[in-house]
Amino acid sequence: MLTFNLDSKSKLPLYEQLYKYIRNELETGGIKAGEKLPSKRELASHLKISVVTVETAYAQLAAEGYISPKPGSGFYAEAVQYAQTPEIKNIYIPEKSPGKKYRYNFKTNMVDTKLFPFSTWAKLSREILSEQSPELLSACDPRGTYELRKEIALYLKSFRGIEVHPDQIIVGSGSEYLTGLIIQLLGRNLIYGIEDPGYTKIYKIFHGNCPDIRPISMDEDGADYNSVKRSGADAVHITPSHHFPLGSVMPVNRRIELLKWAYDSDGRYIIEDDYDSEFRFSGRPVPAMQSLDSRGRVIYINTFTKSLAPSMRISYMILPPELLEKFMKELGFYACTVPVFEQLTLAKFMERGHFERHIRRMKKLYRQRRDTMTEAINSCGLKNCIALSGLDSGLHVLMKVNNSMTESQLVTSAENEDVKVYGLSGYYSFSKKDVPESCIIAGYSGLNEEDITEGVARLEKAWLRN
Amino acid sequence: MLTFNLDSKSKLPLYEQLYKYIRNELETGGIKAGEKLPSKRELASHLKISVVTVETAYAQLAAEGYISPKPGSGFYAEAVQYAQTPEIKNIYIPEKSPGKKYRYNFKTNMVDTKLFPFSTWAKLSREILSEQSPELLSACDPRGTYELRKEIALYLKSFRGIEVHPDQIIVGSGSEYLTGLIIQLLGRNLIYGIEDPGYTKIYKIFHGNCPDIRPISMDEDGADYNSVKRSGADAVHITPSHHFPLGSVMPVNRRIELLKWAYDSDGRYIIEDDYDSEFRFSGRPVPAMQSLDSRGRVIYINTFTKSLAPSMRISYMILPPELLEKFMKELGFYACTVPVFEQLTLAKFMERGHFERHIRRMKKLYRQRRDTMTEAINSCGLKNCIALSGLDSGLHVLMKVNNSMTESQLVTSAENEDVKVYGLSGYYSFSKKDVPESCIIAGYSGLNEEDITEGVARLEKAWLRN
Numbered sequence: 001m002l003t004f005n006l007d008s009k010s011k012l013p014l015y016e017q018l019y020k021y022i023r024n025e026l027e028t029g030g031i032k033a034g035e036k037l038p039s040k041r042e043l044a045s046h047l048k049i050s051v052v053t054v055e056t057a058y059a060q061l062a063a064e065g066y067i068s069p070k071p072g073s074g075f076y077a078e079a080v081q082y083a084q085t086p087e088i089k090n091i092y093i094p095e096k097s098p099g100k101k102y103r104y105n106f107k108t109n110m111v112d113t114k115l116f117p118f119s120t121w122a123k124l125s126r127e128i129l130s131e132q133s134p135e136l137l138s139a140c141d142p143r144g145t146y147e148l149r150k151e152i153a154l155y156l157k158s159f160r161g162i163e164v165h166p167d168q169i170i171v172g173s174g175s176e177y178l179t180g181l182i183i184q185l186l187g188r189n190l191i192y193g194i195e196d197p198g199y200t201k202i203y204k205i206f207h208g209n210c211p212d213i214r215p216i217s218m219d220e221d222g223a224d225y226n227s228v229k230r231s232g233a234d235a236v237h238i239t240p241s242h243h244f245p246l247g248s249v250m251p252v253n254r255r256i257e258l259l260k261w262a263y264d265s266d267g268r269y270i271i272e273d274d275y276d277s278e279f280r281f282s283g284r285p286v287p288a289m290q291s292l293d294s295r296g297r298v299i300y301i302n303t304f305t306k307s308l309a310p311s312m313r314i315s316y317m318i319l320p321p322e323l324l325e326k327f328m329k330e331l332g333f334y335a336c337t338v339p340v341f342e343q344l345t346l347a348k349f350m351e352r353g354h355f356e357r358h359i360r361r362m363k364k365l366y367r368q369r370r371d372t373m374t375e376a377i378n379s380c381g382l383k384n385c386i387a388l389s390g391l392d393s394g395l396h397v398l399m400k401v402n403n404s405m406t407e408s409q410l411v412t413s414a415e416n417e418d419v420k421v422y423g424l425s426g427y428y429s430f431s432k433k434d435v436p437e438s439c440i441i442a443g444y445s446g447l448n449e450e451d452i453t454e455g456v457a458r459l460e461k462a463w464l465r466n
Numbered sequence: 467m468l469t470f471n472l473d474s475k476s477k478l479p480l481y482e483q484l485y486k487y488i489r490n491e492l493e494t495g496g497i498k499a500g501e502k503l504p505s506k507r508e509l510a511s512h513l514k515i516s517v518v519t520v521e522t523a524y525a526q527l528a529a530e531g532y533i534s535p536k537p538g539s540g541f542y543a544e545a546v547q548y549a550q551t552p553e554i555k556n557i558y559i560p561e562k563s564p565g566k567k568y569r570y571n572f573k574t575n576m577v578d579t580k581l582f583p584f585s586t587w588a589k590l591s592r593e594i595l596s597e598q599s600p601e602l603l604s605a606c607d608p609r610g611t612y613e614l615r616k617e618i619a620l621y622l623k624s625f626r627g628i629e630v631h632p633d634q635i636i637v638g639s640g641s642e643y644l645t646g647l648i649i650q651l652l653g654r655n656l657i658y659g660i661e662d663p664g665y666t667k668i669y670k671i672f673h674g675n676c677p678d679i680r681p682i683s684m685d686e687d688g689a690d691y692n693s694v695k696r697s698g699a700d701a702v703h704i705t706p707s708h709h710f711p712l713g714s715v716m717p718v719n720r721r722i723e724l725l726k727w728a729y730d731s732d733g734r735y736i737i738e739d740d741y742d743s744e745f746r747f748s749g750r751p752v753p754a755m756q757s758l759d760s761r762g763r764v765i766y767i768n769t770f771t772k773s774l775a776p777s778m779r780i781s782y783m784i785l786p787p788e789l790l791e792k793f794m795k796e797l798g799f800y801a802c803t804v805p806v807f808e809q810l811t812l813a814k815f816m817e818r819g820h821f822e823r824h825i826r827r828m829k830k831l832y833r834q835r836r837d838t839m840t841e842a843i844n845s846c847g848l849k850n851c852i853a854l855s856g857l858d859s860g861l862h863v864l865m866k867v868n869n870s871m872t873e874s875q876l877v878t879s880a881e882n883e884d885v886k887v888y889g890l891s892g893y894y895s896f897s898k899k900d901v902p903e904s905c906i907i908a909g910y911s912g913l914n915e916e917d918i919t920e921g922v923a924r925l926e927k928a929w930l931r932n
Contacts, residue, residue, distance in 0.1 A: 063717075065717030065718045065719045066718060078719065079719075111603070113600060113603035113604065116603055118595055118596075118598045121595065122591075122592060122595035122596065125588075125591055125592075125595065126588060126591075126592060129584055129588035129591065130584075130588065132584045134579055135777075136775075136777060137577070137579035137582055137775035137776065137777050137778075138579065138775075138776055139777060173639045173643075173779075173803035173804070173805075174801055174803055176800055177639075177803055180646070184674060184675070200799075201799050204799050208650060208796070208797075209650070249529070251529075251531030252531045252532060253531045253544070254531075286529070305801075309602075309603035309604075310603065310801070311601075311602060311603050311604055311805060311806035311807070312603075312805055312806075312807075313639075313801065313802075313803050313804065313805055314805075330674070333666075333667050333670050334642055335640055335642060335771075335776070336779075337639035337640055337779050337803055338639070338779065338805075339639075339777060339778055339779050339780075339804075339805065340777035340778075341777070341778075341808070342805050342807070342808065
């Protein structure tokens with residue numbers, strides 16, 4: 001007769017302990033296929049447990065196909081075809097922090113979260129939750145809640161000169177996610193043109209999803225019109241407000257030229273990634289291509305990841321009417337990926353002017369850091385061998401270094417001083433043959449002023465030692 | 467001389483008003499290409515504004531390429547190639563609520579959010595926010611925060627018998643999103659097998675992303691082994707815990723058969739969607755295929771959308787070691803799509819036992835509703851013409867109605883009584899030729915007991931009138 005120790009202190013109910021025991025016997029051959037199990041009464045009396053407990057365990061085993069009842073005769077073990085206990089799995093654990101850490105890391109796209117208004121955010125969250133509205137828990141419109149889309153539309157009108165209806169706005173958890181949706185919407189078999197150099201993630205997304213992608217080369221005004229034209233692309237992804245990593249701002253005439261390119265043929269689109277247009281330090285931003293477009297060929301995309309916090313996965317895009325209709329029909333089944341809590345909190349944050357104030361404070365902080373960076377360079381020996389550019393917007397500078405070191409020598413010698421800067425060549429995804437010599441990218445948004453100054457002093461040491 | 471009305475009450479600064487005015491003149495031909503603009507001093511004195519204001523506006527126009535300085539001579543208008551004001555856009559506004567509303571809607575997959583523990587959630591959110599940790603704002607591991615993955619691993623071990631390392635778990639905003647990632651990971655050119663009938667969204671995701679998808683037919687034990695074998699699929703998406711919409715639970719032997727199918731050839735995978743395994747009403751769930759798999763061929767996926775709230779976009783998947791390594795290498799650049807706030811709040815919610823309690827309460831509520839539903843049917847005239855199935859788990863029942871009405875007659879006659887039920891044929895995405903006759907799906911999770919009783923009474927009237 002089956003015998004095992006019941007553990008009355010276990011968190012598992014008795015029937016489940018019994019179930020597990022018998023299942024294990026079946027799986028390991030302790031009970032063979034076809035063998036009759038003890039009657040419920042017998043087993044209950046043998047183990048000093050109730051008949052109901054045995055009944056429950058048997059019912060469960062029968063439901064799962066381990067045993068089968070024969071009417072009037074009791075339960076019989078089934079042939080359990082696969083009886084092996086899973087092996088101890090050899091789990092791949094990726095390194096937590098691949099690569100060396102540097103004391104002074106001029107990483108790009110860092111967000112300083114020191115100024116994040118925690119208490120305001122907490123207060124607004126509490127307000128939202130205390131309303132206990134069923135809306136908070138129900139799935140929202142696939143485009144996001146109307147409340148947030150309305151605030152985004154108002155913000156775009158006041159600060160970006162873009163007039164759109166909230167219904168054209170689609171909220172999603174990050175620009176990467178939205179870019180994936182755009183590819184699904186336009187079709188993965190279009191030919192996509194991508195800025196080269198450019199944002200490596202964008203390259204990876206298009207490369208991973210679309211069979212035919214082409215490089216768009218850059219000049220001092222941003223994406224090169226002739227390159228776009230020659231590329232054969234149906235749709236191009238560009239960053240006219242602030243090119244990453246070159247820092248160029250596309251003048252209005254180039255924007256108009258590119259729009260004309262889009263109008264020249266049916267089915268051509270421009271994906272305008274306006275990713276850090278909030279951080280323009282002089283004057284107001286050039287009009288977005290979205291607002292220059294009268295024929296529905298621009299898809300505008302922007303994010304709160306850089307303006308609020310990277311952990312806050314909220315981005316949005318604006319679709320022209322025709323694409324919006326297609327989106328709702330073909331992709332409207334996708335639930336909006338941003339939690340409604342977060343959407344409503346952000347909407348209130350914007351409605352009450354906190355977002356505007358936050359951007360202003362961040363901009364001030366970043367401007368100080370940029371000034372510290374340029375002053376440090378211009379007041380030391382590097383002044384004569386560095387041409388700085390990309391200073392008017394964004395959160396990094398481009399340095400053309402003229403000290404007869406190669407890019408990789410510049411990077412390595414900085415590393416030897418515990419400073420991390422980035423070679424421009426790393427942002428070329430298609431081919432490295434057109435990479436300008438000795439250009440370095442340095443982000444200043446993640447370092448305080450003291451560290452920036454010290455970091456630059458060390459760069460001077462590294463690059464001018466000889 | 468340029469003349470316009472400055473609006474001192476406007477929110478726009480003066481320089482921006484001036485900038486906009488001149489830009490408009492340039493775009494509409496009021497100032498022609500090549501024309502010289504008034505000097506800053508002249509214009510300032512003419513408009514009674516400061517020279518700095520004019521300077522700022524001119525600088526902005528120059529930066530955007532509308533005007534150009536000639537040294538010693540002032541500013542000249544550029545040829546602005548495209549001068550049309552954007553047309554008023556004709557925006558497509560999708561219907562807010564397409565289709566008629568029904569008083570008694572037996573919709574499937576509804577979550578009753580009445581029992582959502584708002585105050586506990588609010589308290590935990592506040593706790594998290596008050597810690598003000600930088601972790602809250604920084605991007606987390608691409609798989610999600612360790613805190614949440616650890617809690618999910620503990621939950622799976624205690625309640626689902628699945629032993630996994632937190633590092634194998636990947637958190638994402640909804641099963642739809644994760645399914646998209648799985649397709650990217652395995653490759654969209656695999657042949658995918660999908661249950662037919664099945665969850666319509668799953669069909670849409672695979673259909674929209676993969677060129678070759680094949681139907682897997684169902685028998686009373688779930689996905690049919692022979693159909694899987696014959697389909698030629700490389701990977702199959704199945705719901706063994708509770709098939710949607712048929713309600714079947716796959717017995718362990720079928721699970722093992724399907725695992726063997728996967729082992730028979732390299733590169734075969736099973737995507738096990740365990741979507742509402744929490745709501746099993748009798749006994750404990752059959753072991754997940756994930757825990758039966760010893761060779762890393764099962765991708766397990768589950769969601770909090772059904773157990774907490776549809777607005778809370780949190781799902782997760784478990785990858786076998788080999789796929790995890792591939793994921794980190796190829797798709798690890800995708801940021802985790804769930805906000806860190808939400809992840810940490812949920813982790814605390816689970817850690818303190820609230821999740822377990824919540825599931826218990828929900829299960830009780832749903833079980834009452836299921837009982838009300840079956841009692842209402844069994845105590846009225848419908849008893850003799852309805853065969854009910856799918857009662858043991860999930861949140862809907864399948865009714866085979868034997869009153870000589872067709873499926874569409876059943877649906878329409880119910881609609882005439884203000885009751886919405888769903889024909890089984892709607893869940894067949896590939897072909898309607900094998901749809902069983904007169905089968906109706908009715909979800910009970912979104913209706914209270916009174917409404918369920920009245921809804922069933924109306925079904926009796928609709929279906930037994932003649």
